[in-house]
Amino acid sequence: MAFHKNNPIRLLQITDSHLSADAGQTLNGIDTDRSLRSVIDHINDTHADADYVLATGDLSHDGSAVTYARLYEYFLNLQLPVACLAGNHDDVKMLRTYLQADQISCSRQFILNRWQIILLNSVVREHSGGHLIESELEFLDRRLQAGQDKFALVCLHHQPTPIGSPWMDRMGLDNGEQLFTILEAHPQARGVLWGHVHQEYDRSERGLRLLASPSTCVQFKPLSEDFALDDKPPGYRWLELYDDGNLETGIEWVHG
Secondary structure (H helix, E strand, C coil), rough: CCCCCCCEEEEEEEEECCCCCCCCCCCEEEEEHHHHHHHHHHHHHHHCCCCCCEEEEECCCCHHHHHHHHHHHHHCCCCCCEEEECCCCCCCHHHHHHCCCCEECCEEEEEEECCCEEECCECCCCCCCEEECCCHHHHHHHHHHHCCCEEEEECCCCCCCCCCCHHHCCEEEHHHHHHHHHHHHCCCCCEEEEEECCCCEEEEEECCEHHHHHHHCECCCCCCCCEECCCCCCCEEEEECCCCCCCEEEEEEEEC
16 A cells, blocks of 8 residues: 555445345345345444544435435444435435435535545435436535535446446446536546446546446446346455555455
8 A cells, every 4th residue: 555644535335225214135146234244244343433424325225214324323433524415216305305314414525634425316206226316416516616625436237338248338327427527627636436336347547547446245246237136255444544645545344
């Protein structure tokens, strides 16, 4: 890891937990409650000094109130601030109702030292793919314009660029170029972080670090033409954001 003189902001990303109304229900053979609890236990054991957790969508598989009530209790166990955004499986209204108390929020933007973290809603009701409506794009542009002295990390659920899996890319963000046009006009933007794809992705393009992260339950096989599962375990991403604009990141896999 590169050496930087200043202490970084430490973020964690958890995504695509796909909890169902009935605790213990499985998704492709994985007990999604159990796998999420294992990830949270791993975080508490190894990253308890983090500053913030980003939960980037598909937190519920069925959008039921009972899943968000359970997620609230699980997130309290992290004893860290958690910012939540919705994915295509989530019920946006339910998520914002139940995951908005104590250290858990649905904040759209927050400042940590020299960085601002911006969370965008890419959900299209009753569609698997994503879209950023005009008001979301305008919000991003306003926040970047107002925060020119802050480096920026932008978070959403859907992938804004193809990842090389045709079946998943048909369910990506359909106006990613509009997003990148705004980001390229603001050179302090440093990265884009998303979920949805159930796999690790890490590329540097257009002056940005483009990052996707594995699910807390099942993983999809990279570069697959059609739906295919990978044999990798649940996982999550850590990020370190430095005052000089550098970003370090990696994946933690949770075995067992």
